Amino acid sequence: AQTVTQSQPEMSVQEAETVTLSCTYDTxxxxxxxxxxxxxxxxxxxxxxxxxxxxxxNATENRFSVNFQKAAKSFSLKISDxxxxxxxxxxxAYRSALGGGADGLTFGxxxxxxxxx
Amino acid sequence: KAGVTQTPRYLIKTRGQQVTLSCSPISGxxxxxxxxxxxxxxxxxxxxYFSETQRNKGNFPGRFSGRQFSNSxxxxxxxxxxxxxxxxxxxxxxxxPATRETQYFGPGTRLLVL
Numbered sequence: 001a002q003t004v005t006q007s008q009p010e011m012s013v014q015e016a017e018t019v020t021l022s023c024t025y026d027t028x029x030x031x032x033x034x035x036x037x038x039x040x041x042x043x044x045x046x047x048x049x050x051x052x053x054x055x056x057x058n059a060t061e062n063r064f065s066v067n068f069q070k071a072a073k074s075f076s077l078k079i080s081d082x083x084x085x086x087x088x089x090x091x092x093a094y095r096s097a098l099g100g101g102a103d104g105l106t107f108g109x110x111x112x113x114x115x116x117x
Numbered sequence: 118k119a120g121v122t123q124t125p126r127y128l129i130k131t132r133g134q135q136v137t138l139s140c141s142p143i144s145g146x147x148x149x150x151x152x153x154x155x156x157x158x159x160x161x162x163x164x165x166y167f168s169e170t171q172r173n174k175g176n177f178p179g180r181f182s183g184r185q186f187s188n189s190x191x192x193x194x195x196x197x198x199x200x201x202x203x204x205x206x207x208x209x210x211x212x213x214p215a216t217r218e219t220q221y222f223g224p225g226t227r228l229l230v231l
Contacts, residue, residue, distance in 0.1 A: 035219070043205060045222035091160065104150055104162025104175055105209075105220065 002027045004094050006108035013082050014116045020067075021077045021111045023092030031097035034068065035105070036077045040088040048090070051075065053097070079113075087115045119144065121210050121223035129229045135196040138226045142189050142210030148172075149191040150220060151183060154205040163206075166191050167214045195228075203230045 003026045013019035025034070036048040051059045051068050058066050063080045079086055092108040122141045130136050142149050150173075151163040162175035166185035183193045189210075195202055205225045211218035 037222075042224065043227075044224045045207060045209075047219055047221065050219055093160075104152070104165060104173060105160075106162070107160035109159050 002029075002032075002094050002096065002103065002106050004092050004106050004108040006090075006092055006111050008111045009109070010112040010114065012114040012116060013079075015082055015084060017082055018078060018080045019082055019113065021079075021090050021092075021113065023075045023077070023108055025073050025075065025092070025094050025106075027073070027094065027096075029096055029098065033095045033097060034066075034075045035093040035095070036064070036066070036075075037091045037093060037107075038086075038088045039091060039110075045091075049077065082115050084115050084117060087113060089113070121208055121221055123206075123208050123223040123226050125226060126224065127227050127229075129231065130198050131231050132198055132200060134198050135194065136198060136228060138193045138206055138208075138228070140191045140193070140208030140210075140223060142191070142208075143221055146210035146212050146221075147189050148211045148214050148218065148220075149185055149189065150209045150211075151191070151193050152207040152209065153177075154207060154225070155201075155203070160207070163193070165214070172214055198230045200230050202228065204228060 032053045034051045038046045049061045067076045089110045091110045093105045124139045148167045150165040154160045165173040169185045180196045185191045207225045208223045209220035211220045
């Protein structure tokens with residue numbers, strides 16, 4: 001079974017600065033998808049960014065970018081120019097590209113990101 | 118386009134009762150997945166439905182069941198409720214089976230079992 005580990009339960013950053021959230025995963029598969037989801041206090045889970053394992057290029061969405069290191073099984077999220085609205089729980093998630101399994105999305109435990117004004 | 122909707126948003130039940138939660142996917146989405154979120158266990162996959170068929174199932178007891186209707190709306194049922202079933206239940210939808218698709222989540226149903 002795949003596992004996803006987020007080693008930072010909580011991170012704090014000053015507004016306008018850059019912060020990096022860590023995520024590592026364990027899998028024996030070669031084809032999979034990785035995601036970062038954001039869950040603000042409203043509890044609505046919002047997709048931040050997605051990465052296909054077969055793509056070497058790191059995904060980027062505006063101020064959000066990832067550093068995907070397939071060999072190291074690492075998938076960190078960098079948030080540039082942090083804004084107060086970025087404050088939330090951030091979850092790293094894995095999904096196998098192989099259908100038919102009973103896995104769904106496998107989530108890490110989350111990192112609570114605090115933005116200091 | 119409207120997002121994923123879940124009803125009810127909050128629910129209080131007592132042990133031994135049963136509960137049904139509803140999820141309406143984004144228009145045009147045919148795949149619906151359910152997740153349970155608790156402080157102790159985090160987010161765990163319950164099951165996925167596509168074209169009215171259960172496609173995948175997570176490691177949950179048989180008290181947890183679901184179904185999907187022809188309009189892609191899905192319901193989740195929990196029978197003989199236990200205190201440990203208190204959780205936020207999240208529904209997510211995608212166009213096709215979620216293996217290769219990004220899933221979009223609803224706001225969740227918060228269930229409290231007393």
